[in-house]
Every structure is written in structure tokens, then in C-alpha cells.
Amino acid sequence: MTAEMFPKEKTIDLRKKHIGPSCKVFFSHDPIKIVRAKGQYMYDENGVRYLDCINNVAHVGHSHPMVVKAGAEQMELLNTNSRFLHDNLVQYAQRLQATLPEKLSVCYFVNSGSEANDLALRLAWEYTGHKDVITLDNAYHGHVSSLINISPYKFHQLANAEQSKSVHVALSPDLYRGNYRQDHPDPATAYADDVNNLIQKAHEKGHKVQNKNADKLQQCVCARVLPYQCTVPLPHRHVHQAGGLFIADEVQVGFGRVGTHFWAFQLQGEDFVPDIVTMGKPIGNGHPMSCVVTTREVAEAFKNSGMEYFNTFGGNPVSCAIGLAVLDVIEKEDLQGNALRVGGYLMRLLEQQKEKHPLVGDIRGRGLFVGAELVRDRVKLTPATAEAQDIIYKLKEQHILLSADGPHRNVLKFKPPMCFSEEDADMVFVSCCLESSKNHILLSLVHYSKCL
Amino acid sequence: MTAEMFPKEKTIDLRKKHIGPSCKVFFSHDPIKIVRAKGQYMYDENGVRYLDCINNVAHVGHSHPMVVKAGAEQMELLNTNSRFLHDNLVQYAQRLQATLPEKLSVCYFVNSGSEANDLALRLAWEYTGHKDVITLDNAYHGHVSSLINISPYKFHQLANAEQSKSVHVALSPDLYRGNYRQDHPDPATAYADDVNNLIQKAHEKGHKVQNKNADKLQQCVCARVLPYQCTVPLPHRHVHQAGGLFIADEVQVGFGRVGTHFWAFQLQGEDFVPDIVTMGKPIGNGHPMSCVVTTREVAEAFKNSGMEYFNTFGGNPVSCAIGLAVLDVIEKEDLQGNALRVGGYLMRLLEQQKEKHPLVGDIRGRGLFVGAELVRDRVKLTPATAEAQDIIYKLKEQHILLSADGPHRNVLKFKPPMCFSEEDADMVFVSCCLESSKNHILLSLVHYSKCL
Structure with missing residues (x-):
């Protein structure tokens, strides 16, 4: 099966030409082309696998x-x-x-x-x-x-x-x-x-x-x-x-x-x-x-x-x-039970991050619907918007898909397909640690709904 | 493959119980249960075939x-x-x-x-x-x-x-x-x-x-x-x-x-x-x-x-x-060409009906998007609403699906899947003639858009 019809640059050009400019792509500086997906993983045109922490629509897993x-x-x-x-x-x-x-x-x-x-x-x-x-x-x-x-x-x-x-x-x-x-x-x-x-x-x-x-x-x-x-x-x-x-x-x-x-x-x-x-x-x-x-x-x-x-x-x-x-x-597949278990595990990992890193201001959510609000100052609650963007782009380099939302766009959102596992959660945190050791910024990964 | 899960009466009961009462069915006195469809034909739970003159959504034919x-x-x-x-x-x-x-x-x-x-x-x-x-x-x-x-x-x-x-x-x-x-x-x-x-x-x-x-x-x-x-x-x-x-x-x-x-x-x-x-x-x-x-x-x-x-x-x-x-x-499949040819043929058949039957007031449309407005009086243009309903129910008995629309619901609508053939058009008129010979009312089969 042909994975792609056009080279990526051509896809981007055609998109600019024919798709409404109000319709944004993820990672606008360097958007991702996804050609297939399974469970909680998405694959780009070169076969690179991404861990999907954002697609709540693919609820029971991509292409179930x-x-x-x-x-x-x-x-x-x-x-x-x-x-x-x-x-x-x-x-x-x-x-x-x-x-x-x-x-x-x-x-x-x-x-x-x-x-x-x-x-x-x-x-x-x-x-x-x-x-x-x-x-x-x-x-x-x-x-x-x-x-x-x-x-x-x-x-x-x-x-x-x-x-x-x-x-x-x-x-x-x-x-x-x-x-x-x-x-x-x-x-x-x-x-x-x-x-x-x-x-x-x-x-x-x-x-x-x-x-x-x-x-x-x-x-x-x-x-x-x-x-x-x-x-x-x-x-x-x-x-x-x-x-x-x-x-x-x-x-x-x-x-x-x-x-x-x-x-x-x-x-x-x-x-x-x-x-x-x-x-x-x-x-x-x-x-x-x-x-x-x-x-x-x-x-x-x-x-x-x-x-x-x-x-x-x-x-x-x-x-x-x-x-x-x-x-x-x-x-x-008891996905509701999985959301409870893995969501709980994820929250615990996040709480550990919060203890270690002042950038993590608040962690909230239930099940596999979790957000972490990043702040520059835990008293003034100054939104750490740029830091949130930075984290998201750095995680993308590690092939982990995450996004930020909220009125200040400083809340990392975590709402993966419901088959997300504890190993997947661990993988995020391993990637985070790698990043934080290099960049001296904390990574704390979570999602929050737009209205929370 | 199981054609149906419930007997028809049960389907109707469940629908009354769980589906918004503002959502109407076709032929409300005796609705049809359709379990499969192919091209311009739909089949009920007993395998009875209906000629579909109304489903413009199934544009290139049902289940192509x-x-x-x-x-x-x-x-x-x-x-x-x-x-x-x-x-x-x-x-x-x-x-x-x-x-x-x-x-x-x-x-x-x-x-x-x-x-x-x-x-x-x-x-x-x-x-x-x-x-x-x-x-x-x-x-x-x-x-x-x-x-x-x-x-x-x-x-x-x-x-x-x-x-x-x-x-x-x-x-x-x-x-x-x-x-x-x-x-x-x-x-x-x-x-x-x-x-x-x-x-x-x-x-x-x-x-x-x-x-x-x-x-x-x-x-x-x-x-x-x-x-x-x-x-x-x-x-x-x-x-x-x-x-x-x-x-x-x-x-x-x-x-x-x-x-x-x-x-x-x-x-x-x-x-x-x-x-x-x-x-x-x-x-x-x-x-x-x-x-x-x-x-x-x-x-x-x-x-x-x-x-x-x-x-x-x-x-x-x-x-x-x-x-x-x-x-x-x-x-x-040159369906646009087919719409032109079969639509033209249909219009000619309809014009013949209009010449013969005073109930047909007006025929209009293009391609396979055609309507016939029924009137009781060609001068006063009194809408023949009941007659239109009667025709539709009688055609249903002949296993032909048609509907009426327009502000007076007196316009017979004809907008079949685009694979509709001249033979299909003939079949409608054969059925019509059967009906008219029995009932002394004219059948003229066409569709008209809601806003025409």
C-alpha cells in the first residue's frame, strides 16, 4: 500500500494552497505527516513511531x-x-x-x-x-x-x-x-x-x-x-x-x-x-x-x-x-478500568515531578484526562507558556505527541487513546528526564481540558 | 449475516421509546425496514426489493x-x-x-x-x-x-x-x-x-x-x-x-x-x-x-x-x-452523462403524463433532479396534497420509493441514485399506469427540491 502520494513538502504546499488558513496543524514550525496508526501509536511517512498522548478521539485505540x-x-x-x-x-x-x-x-x-x-x-x-x-x-x-x-x-x-x-x-x-x-x-x-x-x-x-x-x-x-x-x-x-x-x-x-x-x-x-x-x-x-x-x-x-x-x-x-x-x-477490554489504573499511575508520576520541579504548579484530572499547569512562580502563578511550548517541541523530537491548552496555553494536556499503558506513561517520563537533564527545564506531562 | 436483530414491531417500539419523536420515518402509517441496498435498489427484512427514487445521498449507488x-x-x-x-x-x-x-x-x-x-x-x-x-x-x-x-x-x-x-x-x-x-x-x-x-x-x-x-x-x-x-x-x-x-x-x-x-x-x-x-x-x-x-x-x-x-x-x-x-x-461510470440521458428520458415520460392527466400541473428540473407539481385545478393551482400522498403510498405497494415535498407537499420528488436507468424510469411508469387504471388518478412521478 502506498504510504504517501506526495513528498511532504508538496503536501505542505498543497495544504497552503487549498485548505483554509484558519485550519492549523500541530507543530506548525515543522508539522508531522502521519500515514498510519494502531492502538496508541502513530507512524509518519518514514515509519517513525510516535507515542500518542493527545488523541482522545481514537478512544479505543487507532484503527481498532x-x-x-x-x-x-x-x-x-x-x-x-x-x-x-x-x-x-x-x-x-x-x-x-x-x-x-x-x-x-x-x-x-x-x-x-x-x-x-x-x-x-x-x-x-x-x-x-x-x-x-x-x-x-x-x-x-x-x-x-x-x-x-x-x-x-x-x-x-x-x-x-x-x-x-x-x-x-x-x-x-x-x-x-x-x-x-x-x-x-x-x-x-x-x-x-x-x-x-x-x-x-x-x-x-x-x-x-x-x-x-x-x-x-x-x-x-x-x-x-x-x-x-x-x-x-x-x-x-x-x-x-x-x-x-x-x-x-x-x-x-x-x-x-x-x-x-x-x-x-x-x-x-x-x-x-x-x-x-x-x-x-x-x-x-x-x-x-x-x-x-x-x-x-x-x-x-x-x-x-x-x-x-x-x-x-x-x-x-x-x-x-x-x-x-x-x-x-x-x-x-475493560478500557474504563484501564483509564482508572493507568490514569492513577500517571498522576502519581506527575506528583513526583511536582515535588521535584517548581515549574509544575498544579496537577489535576481524572482517569486518562489529566492536565499539568506550568508556572514560573508558584505564588504569582505566572503562566509558563513558552516553557510549555518548548517541552512539547522537545517531546516531539523524542517521538511523543503532546499539546498545551488553557487560556494561557500553559497546561500540558494528556488524553491518550484509552489503551494507553503504564509502560507508555513510563516512556514519557524517561523522555522527559532525558530532556530535563539536557535543558534544565522540568518536563511534566499532562493534559487539561480547555475549560479547566 | 443476520439481516435483522429484532422483529419489525420491536424495532418500532424501541424507536418510539428511544428516538426523539421529532425524527420522522418515511411512510409513518407503515414504515419500511431496510436491511441492505445495492445500486438503486433497497431490500427490506423479507428480501423484497424496492426501486429507490429518493436517495440522492447514495449518489453513485448504494454500497458502491x-x-x-x-x-x-x-x-x-x-x-x-x-x-x-x-x-x-x-x-x-x-x-x-x-x-x-x-x-x-x-x-x-x-x-x-x-x-x-x-x-x-x-x-x-x-x-x-x-x-x-x-x-x-x-x-x-x-x-x-x-x-x-x-x-x-x-x-x-x-x-x-x-x-x-x-x-x-x-x-x-x-x-x-x-x-x-x-x-x-x-x-x-x-x-x-x-x-x-x-x-x-x-x-x-x-x-x-x-x-x-x-x-x-x-x-x-x-x-x-x-x-x-x-x-x-x-x-x-x-x-x-x-x-x-x-x-x-x-x-x-x-x-x-x-x-x-x-x-x-x-x-x-x-x-x-x-x-x-x-x-x-x-x-x-x-x-x-x-x-x-x-x-x-x-x-x-x-x-x-x-x-x-x-x-x-x-x-x-x-x-x-x-x-x-x-x-x-x-x-x-459517466454518471453525470447518465443523469443527463436518463433525466431527459424521465422528463419526456412525464411530459406525456402531463398531456394526458390534468392532475400534473408542472414538471421541472434538470438531470436526475426533477419534480412534478400536482394540482386539482390547472387555473387555480389548488395543491393536490392528498393525491400526492395517495400516490406515494400506492407506489410503495408496488415497491417503488418516492416522496412529496414543497410548501404544500404536493410536489412529487425524483432524485434517485445516479445509476438510475431508463428501464427503472419505465418501471415507475408501468407501476403508475397499473395504479391509475385502478384508481383513476394520475401518477406522475418526479421530484422537486424543497425550495423550488
Whole structure:
């Protein structure tokens, strides 16, 4: 099989010519060409193997044979839209439902996390009759225009960003760098009060301008691995009391990645049930698919608007076959258990690094969804942005793929395929030590979500 | 291979339980379960073969072996995001570009027609600095919230629809039922004047409320198979003069379906070049993928906003491999030529029906994108909605799949896979005659786009 069609320089030239310049590559100074991948490893055009610490989309491992087989066999048989009955669709919905609280029983299949979050907004708008949204600072919920509006991570990038009047940005419950930190006596209540204040302010404003839209609020929260002290149920109560709905965005963190639970919102306890859950990225191991799950009440309200919902590709038999195979592999290979074990091991290695190196300011995360925030000064918390970039490029030379994120781009992100092993984690740290001995900078490898 | 997992009744029950009630099935009184498909034929769980006259998404034929092979082989090798260099992406962009005017050279790969049209709006908003959109009455551009706003076909379905102030609905240039008809001396100018009037009104309103956003306009037109007399270049000039951009939505009609040209906008002549073209449905023969193509100027303006554009699944190597295979099959099997030939044959058969049966009011379309509007009265144009439904159900009994659309749901739609043959067309008419002899109603089988 031909590994590549063009020499790398030609690929780069054609990309410059024909692909939108807003679409960035990893390692822009010297991008990587990947021609094949298996499990947690990717291979470039020269056969060089890279350890992949960043591709959470390749959830059960790149090109997993069970997933490939399921997709290929179904493609050969039938791929059509959901206006025809098909067992894959209902079987997959049933399987997904079994992982969720009973109340969350109605599915809509779409093609991307962005489509899922946009539909979640439409469901909530229709159910509540109101347009206001509370979102968290630094959150990212997708690239379609409605989601740019509720993604401070994105709209802060714009020179002349204009925040929509119906979008209310709540404080990010960040105990390391946020408004209320570890030393606060009760940060959970403090952050929840912020949400409540936003609701009150919107109400007041609503009364002033007679804008009924602002009477009630919906909360759209990126389902983050929240610090223990900042639990979600409190703001959830505030939102419900105001007549709003709670949307849990599991696009990044669902499907067992957090280790102890299948869904990240379940970290908040059994009593906490969001009104809408959105899924994406890992759901199809790279195949374009996603899902919105909600309650019967919300689904019926949406139906009663009188508008049909049709998604050309959503819920097609191939996507569902692939989704089913992903669930099978997670179970069969106990990948949730692996995330718990290897994630724990990784955290311990990182804690050791933190003890040794002042550059590592904070380590946080759950399962195989972990971040390490780098700072130049542990008191002032000066972001070590350049250092984070430097580390990432140096690791690339060691054939380890990592990236940095967060508002200051100083948080090393670690969200590998779920088959990542303790040996892989060791390999990262061996490479790090090599680097640090040469460069006198600390390497501490971890990932953090955009909104943490 | 197991054709089905559940008996049909169980499938229906599970669907009611777990799939959003806004998601409709075809033939809701007695939906069809399809378990496999090949070419222009679909097969139910009992092996009954249906002739497919409606699935334009299965563009080169259901489960085409070349497309399946390309997808399966690439899935086995690598499926990852476009932040890594990959030859499939640039090769596919290059191949697509070769079908378009030279100026349209920059691609963005996304996952659905809706994502494509939303991105087109974002590109236009960023380039012009203005938010106003002109859309056509009855147009449908997608299901995400920004597109519902510009889709009268959708927002008219809502009980309490509220049209956004920045959306201006132009008359649909319908020579049969529209404001200016066949008997009008110059309908092209009349419809173009309507666009111009909308621009002027928005300007006036803009000046009054000092809303600079309304100073300039963009036009978003569903790329329709326009009646000859209503050409696009005239409104296009008006929009450009007002500083707006012209978006051609080729999601339904692109990739050779119109027969004489690869893109429907090319029917307007070589000199007509839209600023943005969006693609979808047929692009991947059912695989979730789509594309936006624009000019360097628009792409650079979007980049200069400072916001990165990243689409997790868009442009992945599997989608591009499938897209390339679809282009190969269109070429190798001369499907564009087939659309021209068989579409012409179909139109002739339909014209014969029209001569014989007063129920057929109008026949229109190009290539294998054809519609027949049914009316109870050729002067009053009373929509024959119930008759259209009746025909569709009766054809279903003959194992022929057809649907009705349009604002009155009285337009029979005909947009089969592009491998549809003259024999298939004959089969439809044989079935029709059988039906009509029994029921004394005319059957005239054709398709029409939602916005025609």
C-alpha cells in the first residue's frame, strides 16, 4: 500500500494552497505527516513511531480491528438515513441508554459534538421558552455560530468580540487560578453563588427591559472534571429553580475516560441527573457521529413545536454499527478500568515531578484526562507558556505527541487513546528526564481540558 | 449475516421509546425496514426489493464497492484529525478544486451540509462585517439554529415563529406558482428587483436605527435548478453592489446531478462565480462529510479574525478517501452523462403524463433532479396534497420509493441514485399506469427540491 502520494513538502504546499488558513496543524514550525496508526501509536511517512498522548478521539485505540470490521461490513450492506427503520439505530440507542440514568431515555443522533450542542440549545430553548444561557468562562462547546456565542474560549480570540446579551459567563470553578481557590473556606458555595447572581442580574435586567426571555435561564456547562470542592449540584439547583435546564457536555470526557464512571457528570453523585447530555469525539473512534440524550419531557416539548428534526447522516446504520463496536471494545477490554489504573499511575508520576520541579504548579484530572499547569512562580502563578511550548517541541523530537491548552496555553494536556499503558506513561517520563537533564527545564506531562 | 436483530414491531417500539419523536420515518402509517441496498435498489427484512427514487445521498449507488473499499482500507490504516498532514486531504481538495472556477480555491472540510452552511455564514459575516442575510422563500439550508433562522421552509413550521430582523426573505423565483409567472414579460428582472428592494429597505432601516450591520447584505441562495427565465446573475450583481457575498448551496444538487454540469450554479453560465459554495449529501455517498469552498480573499479575511477553525472529524483521511472514490466513480461510470440521458428520458415520460392527466400541473428540473407539481385545478393551482400522498403510498405497494415535498407537499420528488436507468424510469411508469387504471388518478412521478 502506498504510504504517501506526495513528498511532504508538496503536501505542505498543497495544504497552503487549498485548505483554509484558519485550519492549523500541530507543530506548525515543522508539522508531522502521519500515514498510519494502531492502538496508541502513530507512524509518519518514514515509519517513525510516535507515542500518542493527545488523541482522545481514537478512544479505543487507532484503527481498532473490531471497529474497522463493524464499519466495513455495514458499509458493504447498507448506509442510509434514519427515515427507514433499522435495528442498529434502536439497538445503539438502547445500549447508550443503559449507561445513563433512566430518565435520560430519548436520543437524537447527529454528526459532531457541535451539531449535538447546537441541538441541545434548541431543545432547551424550546422547552423553557427562553434564550438565555449560562456558560463557564474558558468553556468551548463547538464551532458552529450558536456555540461560538457561548464559548468564551473562542469568542475571546476575536479582536472585536461582542458577547451576546443572552449569554452569561459564570466563573470557572478553578481552585488553582480562579476567583476562589484552595484556601477559600467554601469555594463550592462561592462558585454556585456566582451562578445565582448571574440569574438574579438577568432577571433584573429582564424586568427592566421587559424582556421575558431573561426571566428564566438555562445553564450550559461543559462537563468538566470538576475539583471536588466545586460540585455541580448546587448551581444545578439554582438553574432549576429559575426554570432552566442543565446541559452536560460530555463531548470530551464521556465513554469511561474518567475511570471511575462512564460519564463525567456521574462524578457528581447518583442523585445528579442533567436534563440533556451531549456526546461526541470518542463515540465513533474517529468516525463522524455524535448524540444528544434527553428526557421524555424535553423531547415532547421539542416535538410540540411542530418542527420535524431530520439529520441526513445522523444515526445511519454505519455510524451506529461503529458506535456499537466502540461500546463493545470498551467493555471487552475493560478500557474504563484501564483509564482508572493507568490514569492513577500517571498522576502519581506527575506528583513526583511536582515535588521535584517548581515549574509544575498544579496537577489535576481524572482517569486518562489529566492536565499539568506550568508556572514560573508558584505564588504569582505566572503562566509558563513558552516553557510549555518548548517541552512539547522537545517531546516531539523524542517521538511523543503532546499539546498545551488553557487560556494561557500553559497546561500540558494528556488524553491518550484509552489503551494507553503504564509502560507508555513510563516512556514519557524517561523522555522527559532525558530532556530535563539536557535543558534544565522540568518536563511534566499532562493534559487539561480547555475549560479547566 | 443476520439481516435483522429484532422483529419489525420491536424495532418500532424501541424507536418510539428511544428516538426523539421529532425524527420522522418515511411512510409513518407503515414504515419500511431496510436491511441492505445495492445500486438503486433497497431490500427490506423479507428480501423484497424496492426501486429507490429518493436517495440522492447514495449518489453513485448504494454500497458502491469502490466507495466501500476505499473507506474500509483507509479505516484500517488511519483515521485522525486534520492537524496532522495527510495526502488524502490535499489530494481531495485539489480534485474538488479542479471541478470549480479557478477563483474558488480554498476548502474547509466539515461533516454535514448544516455545518457547511453555518461555516459559510461565518465566512461571509467575517468578510463583510455585516450580519444581514437574504434567503429565498421556502428555502431550507440545514438544521442548526443559525440555519433554521434563514430557512423559511423550517421556520414557517413553527407556531410562534419569529423571523430574525437580519434575515430578509426574497420571493422564490417560481414561474409556476410564484409572484411572477410564465406570462410575465420579464420575470428574471422582476425577481431580481425584489432582491434589490430588500437591499434598499434594509439600508433604509439600517440608516434609521443607525445599525451599520444592515448597510451591506449577503445573499444566501439555495442553489436551485432555476427556471431559465430567472437567472441568478442579476440578483448576484445587486448583492455584490451592496457589498454582499453570494453563497451557492449545492448540498442537494451538486456532483453532476443536473447532468449538463458538475455544479448547478454552472447552469448560470461561465461568468457566474459564487463567492462561497457549500457541498454535502452526495459528497460521501452516505458517509458524513461535507465541504465549503471559497475564494482566497474570503478565506484570508476569516483567518484575520484571529480565530482558529478546527473541526474534529472534518477532512479526516477516511472521509477524504471516500470523497475521492465518489469522484472516481462519477467519472468512471459517466454518471453525470447518465443523469443527463436518463433525466431527459424521465422528463419526456412525464411530459406525456402531463398531456394526458390534468392532475400534473408542472414538471421541472434538470438531470436526475426533477419534480412534478400536482394540482386539482390547472387555473387555480389548488395543491393536490392528498393525491400526492395517495400516490406515494400506492407506489410503495408496488415497491417503488418516492416522496412529496414543497410548501404544500404536493410536489412529487425524483432524485434517485445516479445509476438510475431508463428501464427503472419505465418501471415507475408501468407501476403508475397499473395504479391509475385502478384508481383513476394520475401518477406522475418526479421530484422537486424543497425550495423550488
